[in-house]
Amino acid sequence: MLNRRQTLAGLGAATMTGLASPALAQSVSKIGLILPMTGPFASTGRQIEAAAKLYLAQNSGSFGGRRIELIVRDDTGTADVTRRIAQELIVNEKVAFISGFGLTPLAFAAAPLATQSKTPMVVMAAATSAVTEQSPYIARTSFTLPQATIIIADWAAQNGLKKAMTIVTDYAPGLDAERAFRQRFPEKGGELVGDALRVPIRNPDFAPFLQRVADTKPDALFVFVPSGVGAQFMKQFVERGLDKAGIRLIGTGDVTDDDILNEIGDAALGVVTSFHYSAAHPSPENQAFVRAFRAANPSMRPNFMAVGGYDGMHLTAETLKKTNGGDGTQLIEAAKGMSWVSPRGPVTIEAKTRDITQNIYVRRVERVDGQLYNVEFATFEAVPDPVKGR
Numbered sequence: 001m002l003n004r005r006q007t008l009a010g011l012g013a014a015t016m017t018g019l020a021s022p023a024l025a026q027s028v029s030k031i032g033l034i035l036p037m038t039g040p041f042a043s044t045g046r047q048i049e050a051a052a053k054l055y056l057a058q059n060s061g062s063f064g065g066r067r068i069e070l071i072v073r074d075d076t077g078t079a080d081v082t083r084r085i086a087q088e089l090i091v092n093e094k095v096a097f098i099s100g101f102g103l104t105p106l107a108f109a110a111a112p113l114a115t116q117s118k119t120p121m122v123v124m125a126a127a128t129s130a131v132t133e134q135s136p137y138i139a140r141t142s143f144t145l146p147q148a149t150i151i152i153a154d155w156a157a158q159n160g161l162k163k164a165m166t167i168v169t170d171y172a173p174g175l176d177a178e179r180a181f182r183q184r185f186p187e188k189g190g191e192l193v194g195d196a197l198r199v200p201i202r203n204p205d206f207a208p209f210l211q212r213v214a215d216t217k218p219d220a221l222f223v224f225v226p227s228g229v230g231a232q233f234m235k236q237f238v239e240r241g242l243d244k245a246g247i248r249l250i251g252t253g254d255v256t257d258d259d260i261l262n263e264i265g266d267a268a269l270g271v272v273t274s275f276h277y278s279a280a281h282p283s284p285e286n287q288a289f290v291r292a293f294r295a296a297n298p299s300m301r302p303n304f305m306a307v308g309g310y311d312g313m314h315l316t317a318e319t320l321k322k323t324n325g326g327d328g329t330q331l332i333e334a335a336k337g338m339s340w341v342s343p344r345g346p347v348t349i350e351a352k353t354r355d356i357t358q359n360i361y362v363r364r365v366e367r368v369d370g371q372l373y374n375v376e377f378a379t380f381e382a383v384p385d386p387v388k389g390r
């Protein structure tokens, strides 16, 4: 421990340095990154952390001349822990941003703290439409379930899939996806059959639900499961023989997540989904992103969580530059209306909703150079969240 004399001497020296050459005293902005790094949703945390660190490294650790200190904290996917960590980062660490939020309930838990403390909150993963309405300090760089879902509902109705059933994980984003599909598919001439199936989020067993799908025999089964759960769902889908029974699996791209696609294996071939990101997106920006991500993390393929984290850091960097390190209110104001070219394609943070407008792609799982990928074959440009609009 320092004694009082040493402390004062140290302070004096720091002050002198500051007075002598203020230009050398680079200011620091802290970013609190709150993620599930352990527990059932650890893959979300791992992907976002890797991408955020990559963005920071590519910018030499500073945004607009401000040195960035990234503080990563594990909330284990538990809302009480998210809230406690957010409080501590805001009050003790005095972070300029709270970022991350791997699941909708975790974003909901932190939102009131962002409002009270006027701290910008960058949602990089959680995807229920209503997330951005929980605080005027939230901006989102992931997607919304209705935004992705309406595109596959249209595609199914227009491609001979007349009767469809739905199965979702029973929490907010699943219910958002279910609502969007069940509204849109009949509007486009499709018919809903069977019950709206909802599977518990903790320790899900899909088998009894899939048996009901087998009994109902729809042309297509629409599915939403959160990132990381798709492999288990697909395994049980095939074990029940639903693929052999001619039931087409469709969904948002969470089920054929790039992180686990090769692990799912051939069972995923031919599955058609709609989504905002595929590691196989053929743009130069994405090819550079995937190359750099893999060079820094040789055992990983970036998925949609990674791109949400990467773009969240980009939004953070640009708001810091634009405001020259402004206060929380200036930073969130700066985020409104911002547009850039992401690895996923062009994106905009809508000024009114602070939510993301982006391309949604229709993709089919194919084998490319021995690896499974979601290969995009149709693009719907500049899709806003359909619930809130622009």
Ligand code: DHB
Residues within 6 Å of the ligand: 044, 102, 103, 104, 105, 125, 126, 127, 128, 173, 225, 226, 227, 228, 254
């Ligand atoms: C959410 C989590 C996911 O892993 C996902 O793929 C989509 C949505 C969520 O909790 O909002």
